[in-house]
Every structure is written in structure tokens, then in C-alpha cells.
Amino acid sequence: MTDILVVAELAGGTARKTSFSAIAAAKQMAEATGGAFDILAIGEGADAAADALKGFGARKVLKAEIAGHYWAEKYAPTIAAAAEGAGVVVACASSYGKDLLPRVAAKLGAGVASDITGISSEGGELHYTRPMYAGNVLGTVKITSDKQVVGVRQSAFEASAPAGGDSAVEDFAVVDGDLGDRIEVLSTEVVQSERPELTEAEVVVSGGRSLKSAENFENVLEPLVDAFGAAMGASRAAVDAGYVANDLQVGQTGKVVAPKLYVAVGISGAIQHLAGMKASKCIVAINKDKEAPIAQVADYFLVADLFDAVPEMTKAVSAIKAQG
């Protein structure tokens, strides 16, 4: 009978979709342990977000309103206090979860299972699957401390949808951290995009170093992205070169995606890039080098110069979409 606490990730006063993957994992855990799960909405806009989290079947939704910029030291004491009755604390292993959860774990004296992709159980004991070695090994692990802290890979847990429940919402008293005077957030720049989020999109079109410039990303790749109604991604090399912002990086150190269709345009397929996209259902490579390692995971490989193929493909896809 282990209870679960889900830490929702908020942005602009609403729960990010990462939270719904964490909730999906918490439901599986609660089913396995016979316990209940609660959701904690913490941060600026927690009041409003908590209301929107009532419908997921949680025993209760706790809200801890904390104004201003996020930082881990500011949230961790409250989360640790909210976890007092829980055996497992869960959040999405987004940069938010990765930055926050180990701090909470240290406060609780808990072990961490980070970036899990699966949950199983034996006699109520939770076992987690997690990719290691850039996704080349899957480990099954259990956490042996009294409390456990778990980060959930978003792409591996289909987001829960509200099922119409009506959880009780309770205020949770904020516990102050003691680092307040040694850390000051000067600015938080949130990237705004009209496109779907990379980790949530059904189609992802990513570009690599071969695009050669920010202008080419805009003029050559983006029309194809938009013809598909896709999210745009990139290799590390493209981000390093400044063609696109860091939040678009796919891979071991970027985002992990598993869309229905992943189109890798002029990306060689380094092991660290594959770590972020090889769980995609259908993978298309557009590359002029047949020998590029992306061939190891691609379903379809168009051997072509991207500067010819991408505009042509944009036309073809737009035409198909226009027919509906």
C-alpha cells in the first residue's frame, strides 16, 4: 500500500503536458502497490493549475503557490514535506524533473530511478526499466531506500487524459529553503512557438549540420515542417552552430522523442542522436550519403541532396494534405 506523489510541472499557470505522462506512470504504480496517488501543483499559478488537475482521478490535489521564477532549491523543501506520507515521488524527467528530483531525493534520503521507460511489479514491489548507455542497454532496477524518487521519460508514457474525476483540492503550506540569498534568477526566457512541442508531436522533422545556416533552416526546412504540421528538431551540431535554439536538440543530451514519423534531414545518425529518436515508429532519412549510420535505424532512406529533395517533398506533402 504505497502511496504516490506526482509533482506537476507548471508553465504560465497551467500544467505542462509532461505532467500528464508523470500522472500516467503514477497510475500504473498505484495500481501495482494498491495505494493512491496525489498530485502536487507547485509554483507560480499553482492555484489555477490545481483546478485543472482535478479530473485525473487523484485522491487529492495539493497546491503550493510560489511566486516568481522557478529554481530547484526554492521548491524542493515543500515537495519533500508533501512527500511525507508517500512512498514514491514521481515527476517527468524533463529538464525540470532532472533539475529538481535529485534534490528532493537527497532531502528524503531516497534513491532515484531516473528517466524510466517502463514499470513492472512483483508482489507490490515496483521495478523500473531504464535505458542506459545512450539507449543501448535496458536495465531493470528497484530502489531499496524507504522512499523512492522516480523520473519518467515523457515519450514512453502516453499522457493521461482527464477522466472526469473531481479530486479534492487542498492548500499545502510552502516550506522555505535556506539558500534564498545565494541564488537569484535574473531572467527566464521561455521559447514560444506556434508549432507542436517536440516531445508531443506526431511528426518530427529534424535538420542537421548540413543545412549550413539559420536561413536555410527557415527557408528550406521549415516549409516541410509546416507542410506536415510537425514539430521541428535538430542535431547537436546544428544547435552548436547556432542555426536553431537549444530546446530543439534531439538526442542523449537533448529531448527524447517517439513520434509516429521522424524525418532526419541531413543528419548522420551519431549514436547520441539515435538515443533520442530511435523509438520513433517510422523513421525517414534524407541524406546524400547512403553509408550514413542513420541507415541502421531508418525505415526509408532517400538518397538525395536535401536542397533538391526537401522543397520537392514540401510540395508533395502539401498537395496530399490539401486533398485532406
Place this chain on the structure above:
Amino acid sequence: MKILVPVKRVADPDNADKVKVSADASQVTSDGLEWKMNPFDEWSLEAALRLTENAAEKKRTGEVVLVSIGPDDAVQTMRQGLAMGAERGILVQSNDGDLDSGVVASVLAKIAADETPDVVFLGKQSADGDSNVAGTKLAELLGWPLVNYATKIVTDDEGKSFTVTRELDTGVQTIKVTGPCVFTSSDRILQPTSIKNGQTPDDFAYPASEGGRYASLKGIMAAKKKPVDTKALSDLEPADRTDEYLSFALPEGRTGSVAFVETVDELVGKLQSEAKVL
């Protein structure tokens, strides 16, 4: 300024797809793969070196102390770091099997208390376990501020505080921290002007690189004479290990073998009729 840089040796990450699992599924075996410095640690080490030098005059202005927790041959990895320019090393002798990120954090906390560095600069994750935990746990154990995923660092007040930009999934955040503090680095920490330390002229640009600096022959010779202290894991009151791996498996390969196509029409046709994703 004194910076403590924990470095781990890992099986060559560029060949991670050659790692195997033992027949009884109880172990990962990386036989045949070379040991390398965890690339994430290499980036942090390079950043730490940049924070403690005058690059224009090629002069060290501070101290970088390496720590590795592992078997005796982890010293080889530290020698590489010493050859790059770090001043000395500390080896905490242990079997790899005795460690998890929590044990590592607890040991590093002891060493940090002893060494009183201005910064502990870790890699964000081990390229083998991909845990991404030790740095953040360490910061909490020490009660120090932490900036994960740093992409730019400017030292202020002669190294007593820092203005740091870091990467998040949703964008970037700029933070002012007062040391002592803990950093981990993002992929962009080694861009030519990512680090400003008040000693290297502000207009200095490092050559573009994806990893740490190469050791010079002189550096390699010097590294042989640099001190490496040895400590026993048990003397540092490590935390209990809290993870237990029950089994390992190789992921299923992707099913379809690749179909090469020559034209956009052919590709689009297959995406419609075969893959049904269009």
C-alpha cells in the same frame, strides 16, 4: 579560485552500441571497449580549466583538483585530466559495483568539505548509467546553490559569485549565484566565448571545439609527476547504495530493414501506402 572536478571513466561512449549483456542477464559487459573519460566530465573539466587560467598568457591562475571514485586504473583517466592542465588528483578506491549516484554524491560531499573548493564542477550525467543525479544530490548534501546545464559562466567579485546562463527544455535561464556552488554543464559550455573569468581578456575567443583541449607532450610529461592522493571508500563514510539492478537486456532492434529510395515520389508513395503515415 579552486575547482573540484569529479571525473568518471566509462566504456567508450562512441561505441556504446557494442556493449553486451552477460548470458544470465545480470551484468553489462564492455569487454573490448576502451575506457574513456566520461565526455560530460571532460566538458566540465575543460570549463574548469578555462575558469582558472589566463588563456591569452597561457598561465594557470587557479587550481583544479580531480576526483575519481573507482578502481586503481581510474588513475589513467585522471592522468589525462592532469595532462590537460589540472593540478592534482584524488582517487577514492572502490569497485564500480559499490557505487550509485547517491554513494558518489555522499563521497564527493566529504571531499568537498575537506577541500573547500569555490566550485564543484561535475558532468551532468555519466555516459554509461545516464543517471543525471550525482551533481544535484551533492548540492543538496552540501547545502550549496547549483546551476545545472550551464552554457555560459561569468565570474564576478573575483570568483565569489557567478552569473550563469543555463539551458532548460523550455528555453534559457540566467542566474546569479554566490559561491561556493555546484555546476554541471550543457553541450554548449565550450563555445568560444562561453566563459569569462576576469583574468583572460574579455575579447579572447577559444577555438571552436566539441570536447576538451588536447594534452601537449609537455603536459603529458608533467602529468606523470603531479600528485594523486589515494583514499579508501570506507574511510569516507559513503551512503548506502539504494539501487539494485535486477537484470539487463539489449533493446529490441528495429524491425524493418532500411528501404533505399531514389526519388521523392517513391518516398511519398511508400509513406502513404506502406507506412500509412501520410
